[in-house]
Amino acid sequence: MDGEIELRVDGRRRRLRVDTRTTLLDALRDGVGALAPKKGCDHGQCGACTVLLDGRRAITCLALAVAHDGAEVTTAEGLADGERLHPVQEAFLERDALQCGFCTPGQVCSAVGVLDELAAGHPSAVTADLTGPVEATDDEVRERMSGNLCRCGAYVGIVAAVRDGAR
């Protein structure tokens, strides 16, 4: 069975027909041609498919496209303004927080989401003080970025890049 949905992806409005079984990830990649989100597991276990969905980070392989009619999606590609990179992307480059790059679009979207969550004062499992503002310490960043696996082992650089992005 098919359904028709409308998505706003990286600022562009798109109407598309999708199988009701189609994940948001496959709809983005196959339907919209938004190829920045990657499929590392298709099971919500790796974070490679992370985008900002209505402003918050979300893994798109566990979302059904038909359930997100009207959604606003920002991928890693949409974070950059043409040639001008988002500060987090710039920090990833400077810190060499990537190798193969396959997890990277997801890491970058997740990082932007994390910085928003920190700024909004959302606590995590490692936040000691649940009442005050939250600081972007190494431990906070590591904890919050742990839904994004990196098989190349770029974590040390990723933590540094996210902290740079917080400045």
Added chain:
Amino acid sequence: MTDLLRPRVLGRSPRRVDGPAKVTGTARYAGDQHVVDPAHLHLVQAEVARGVLTEVEVGAARALDGVLAVLTPDNAPRLASARDAELAALQSHDVAFRGQVVAAVVARTREIAREAAALVRVRIDPRPHDVHLSADRDDLYAPEKVNGGADTDTSRGDLGTGLAHSPFTLDQTYTTAWYNNNPMEPHTTTALWLDGDLVLYDSTQGVHTTRQATAKVLGLDPRRVHVISPHVGGGFGAKGTAHVHAIVAAMAARAVPGTPVKLALTRQQMFSLVGYRTPTVQRVRMGCDADGRLAAVALDAVSQTSRVKEFAEQTARPTRMMYAAPNRRTTHRLAALDVPVPSWMRAPGECPGMFGPEVAVDELAAACGVDPVEFRVRNEPDVDPETGKPFSSRNLVACLREGARRFGWEHRDPTPRAREEAGWLVGTGVAASTYPVSRTPGSVAAIRCTGPGRYLVRIGAADLGTGTWTSLAQVAADALGVDFGDVELRIGDTALPEASVAGGSSGITSWGSTVVAAAEALRERFGDDPAAGDEVRAGMPDNPAAGRYAMHAFGAQFAEVRVHVDTGEVRVARLLGVFAVGRVVNPRLARSQLVGGMTMGLSMALHEHSVVDERFGHVVNHDFAEYHIATNADVPRVEAHWVEEHDPHTNPMGTKGVGEIGIVGTAAAIANAAHHATGVRVRDLPITLDHFL
């Protein structure tokens, strides 16, 4: 050896050339390449470990709207060569391991392909299977050679006498687990036939090696196979040799003429179809005197291979050259089992093979009361102990000393279980690393002058995150005597001159030597100031020093480990590695490689373990929820440093390769630190909390 290339761009740290495309997600991996109206392929796998296919019932699958073709052993075209059993897709009704491809469905959409694959009914007459690896099996056999072409067994002096005369001896068995490479990008192939030519957008560590393998199996002239792979989402060896999915994709595309076919393996399928690191059993024997000087060293290694295709992990290779000892012996034995075909995984041989011996050294050093750093220094050989060849350079001692200094080793109290902090037992440990310098023949590079002082360099090399796009351009810049920005590099396509596979940390040695030779040829032919359009090609020259020297990189890794007093939870608090890897082409990128290797070593030490259910012959934890790789929160301070090393013999750049050495020795350093923390000696990986309770 000629003089080393004068470093101008070498040694600098330009950012990754492909970085902007990767951080924005615009780099095109195999699954991102644009093809018009592709069909989708889904594989059906055997669910028994051994047996004979009696029926593959495809009626229901075929009847589904949108299904374009279903391939089975009954209707699949015959392949030109079925000699490589791993690649002989759908050629036989025999099932040799659980997970073997038994059918393939092509459909208009992913969803339909997957649904139809689930409708294919496979009947297999099961036969008794055996997937049990043990050093006590009576059917272990000696392979002719081990991976990389090394001898199966070696022996010098007399091991028995050496042990008998040693006041301190050790005889212990260590095991490493079954590991799956799990690059983040699942193996992906898009196949397309164009007038009898086959185009493959493939995730591969070598476009030309994939071309050769597929052409042979499919019976094609290699020039009619085009493999395109500009970016690869990690490989770690799993994309170093062709695997069956690429063949099935090509067959499926032939079944639907004019339609490109896309296949991306699922994460689960990767546990049986793309190789993995065999588990190993390592019996280590060592004997030394009261000063810790080794008189005897032996490693007898047992690993598994599949019954249909042999892969012999060279586990004992590093034992042959690490430490001096007059009496020594190494052996490799294999158990041929009904298991998927094992293959390369980051530092095959060295990675598992430096676990047992490096823990053993720690045990023996403790037994004779010598500091483990000092113990290793005392057993430093003057020449390669087995071949008698001089080392082209060997700076293990410098790594150990520099690492000890940076880590703060000198204040260490060697007593185990002596330090407790807030409910955590704290310990530190050390282990050595090594990896050979290898060079793979077969590369050709073309250089064309495109304008005053500007060059186009073409070679079918690969970048799987290793940094080739950047580092090989740096080599080219210095070889041509121009700025980094004046070189345009093209890699990752069989339309470019032939290149060897990215494996064995041989990339820069092989491709770099080739590019340097091409630059020299250009100068010879056209002088210092070539005109636009001037072009040469050159192959990789021989290295006359290759046979004369033993060439290896070395390193020393230090770990701080915390084990919780009550729960046994194990955490690595700090890792520090110092390496001697020749000249470093790009410090920014090299550090990532080394730290990445160490991180994977940490993952191997504490988390990774493909658990086999022997009743059914498969890896039960076949996804990221249960096959744990280190996450960000598992990885604390990891530092990689290097010592200055000038090696005029390895290649014109003076490099040794940095892709693999980082994972070698990490697990042993962590195990040794865990012992120091707790007094418990863990000889079986992974180091899980139950060992400490």
